[in-house]
Amino acid sequence: MHTPTSPSPTTAAKRERRKEARPGELIEAALELFVEKGFAATRVDEVAARAGVSKGTLFLYFSSKEELFKAVVRENIAGRFAEWTLELDAFEGSTDDLLRYCYKVWWERIGNTKASGITKLMLSEAHHFPEITQFYQREVMRPGQALIRRILQRGVDRKEIRPLDMDYAVYLVLAPMMFLMLWKHSMGACVPDALDLDPEKYLAMQADNILHGLYTAAPSPVTPPA
Incomplete structure (x- = not known):
């Protein structure tokens, strides 16, 4: 009882x-x-x-x-890198397929969630809080860049894209993601239709732009003189 x-x-x-x-x-x-x-x-x-x-x-x-x-x-961003690494290890498609898949997954799991606002917060307040800035760099920025570097290096190794300066090439992939996070939590948050922007179409176009710029180009035909 x-x-x-x-x-x-x-x-x-x-x-x-x-x-x-x-x-x-x-x-x-x-x-x-x-x-x-x-x-x-x-x-x-x-x-x-x-x-x-x-x-x-x-x-x-x-x-x-x-x-x-x-x-x-850690709960919303950093803790996902182990999962993403396993997905990359298991992926069997082309570099084209992989980059488009990564953009799609990023938008679904991070970009289109509240967690994407953390990036805008860091850009706005990093200089005031060095401890959390160093933490964010260590647990989000560096692992994220390393993952993108692996994706691009995989394409180079498979001879699907040309050799690149990886230290800077990672920012080609990051730039559209950064833009969307800023748009979502600034202009997009206040005036959702201000740019009439479809994030998924935007990412698809950015993937086209990146890949067409990185693929190995065929030699241009020689034009005989007139």
Whole structure:
């Protein structure tokens, strides 16, 4: 028998499940607020209130706002690189197929989600917060560039694209993604139809532009003099 003040097994189980879910709820609330307000303007008590817990509860899981931000980045972006690496390892199509697939997957999993707002936040506030900037560079920028480098090097090795200066070629692939993230969280957020932009069509055209510029060109025919 249970005393009137003792929780039933069902109630205790619900509380335990709720406790296990709290880090995820806090991360989701933090993501929303970081994207809406920026890093500097977001307060931990706002995050706690949006997640439906006290500020003290938040600090049980995250020791500071910086650690909470790192958890947001790992959950929504950095933690996906292992999955993407496995997909790249298993991919059997051409460089054309691979680049188009990568753009499509990136838009579905990152670009068209709240997580893409983190990039705009970093561009806006990086110079004020060197610790989180170094963290973002280490866990997002460098792995992302390394993944793109692998995609391009795969094309070179298969003789589908010409040899490239990889240190700069990665930015050819990154540039359309950066544009879309800025558009989505600036002009696109305020006036969605301002550019009449279809992100998927835009990425397809950028892939065409990149690939036609990188493919091995056939020798031009020699035109005899008039």
